[in-house]
Amino acid sequence: QVHLEQWGAGLLKPSETLSLTCAVYGGSFSDHFWSWIRQSPGKGLEWIAEINHHGRTNYNPSLKSRVSISVDTFKNQFSLNVHSVTAADSAVYYCARSRLDLSYFDSWGQGNRVTVSS
Amino acid sequence: DIQLTQSPSTLSVSVGDRVTITCRASQSISKWLAWYQQKPGKAPQLLIYKTSTLGGGVPSRFSGSGSGTDFTLTISSLQPDDFATYYCHQYNTRSPRFGLGTKVEIK
Numbered sequence: 001q002v003h004l005e006q007w008g009a010g011l012l013k014p015s016e017t018l019s020l021t022c023a024v025y026g027g028s029f030s031d032h033f034w035s036w037i038r039q040s041p042g043k044g045l046e047w048i049a050e051i052n053h054h055g056r057t058n059y060n061p062s063l064k065s066r067v068s069i070s071v072d073t074f075k076n077q078f079s080l081n082v083h084s085v086t087a088a089d090s091a092v093y094y095c096a097r098s099r100l101d102l103s104y105f106d107s108w109g110q111g112n113r114v115t116v117s118s
Numbered sequence: 119d120i121q122l123t124q125s126p127s128t129l130s131v132s133v134g135d136r137v138t139i140t141c142r143a144s145q146s147i148s149k150w151l152a153w154y155q156q157k158p159g160k161a162p163q164l165l166i167y168k169t170s171t172l173g174g175g176v177p178s179r180f181s182g183s184g185s186g187t188d189f190t191l192t193i194s195s196l197q198p199d200d201f202a203t204y205y206c207h208q209y210n211t212r213s214p215r216f217g218l219g220t221k222v223e224i225k
Contacts (some may be wrong), residue, residue: 045162045205045216061213094161103209104152106173108161 002027004109006095012116018082022095022109029053029076033071033098035105036069036080048093050101058101085116090118120144122206123213124217130225135195139220141206146186151181152189155202156219162205166191196222 008020020036035050035088049059049069057069063082071078093112096105122143131137141151149169154162165171167180169189179194193200201224206217 044218045207047214047216058212059219096161102212104164104167104207105154105162106164106167108163111161 001024001099001108004095004097004107006093006109007094007113008093008112009061010112010114012085014086014116014118015084016116018085018114019079019113020093020095020112020117021077021079024097027097027107029073031099032102034071034078035051035096035098036093037090037096037105037108038093039111040092042117043091044051046091048080048082050098052101056101082093087116090114090116091097119213120147120208120211120215122208122217124206124220126174126220127218128221128223130223131196131197133198133224135196137196137200137222139204139206139222140159141184141189141191141217143187143189143208147208147210149185150208151164151182151184151189152207152209153180154205154207155200156205157202165204193222 002081003025005087006022033050033052039045051057051069051071053073066083069082095109097107123142155167156162170182176183181192183190203219203221205219
C-alpha cells in the first residue's frame, strides 16, 4: 500500500520560489511516474508536471517556463519548484502517482495549501 | 488543448437515487478518461479509469461508460458516503486536463 507524504512552505511573497517535496512510502518507486497537481477555486484541478525514477519529465506547457521537477531515487522523493510566483499560483498542491506517463492518478498526497501574498 | 465540460455543475439528490454525471470532451479522447471523487479538505480519489474500469476498492455501484467525446459516470443507488464532488480527467494528450467538477449534494 503506497503512501505519499508532502511538505513545503505555505506562505510566499510574490517573485519568490515555491518548493514542495513528496516522499513515497511503500509500493515500487521505479515502476511509476510521479506528478504534481494543483487546485484553486479559479482554475480547478491543473496538472503541473511529472517525473520518473530515470528523471524523464513531462511539463504542462502553460507552466513549463517557471516550473522544475526533480527526483531523489535514494530517498524515494520528488520535488517541485515554481519560480517567480504570483497570487495566481495560490492553490492546494498535491503530489500523485500514475502507472504510466501522462496517465490517470491512482494515489495522492494529502495536499499543501500555498498562499502567495505580499 | 482539449477542454472538458461536466454537467450538471450541481446535483441535488436523495439517498437511493440513481445519479448520472456527464463529461464532454472538445475533441475525441478515445477511451482515455478517468473519474475521481473528492470530499471537502481531502485529495481526489480515483474511481474509474480508461472510461469504465473500476479503481481498486471502488464499490460496484459506480460505473462509467462512453467513448470519443461523450462520457458518463453513474452511481446506481446513491449512498450517504457518496455526497462529494466528482471530476473527470482526460489523459489522451500531452496536456492532461480535468473537468470543473459536479457537486452531488443532499436534496
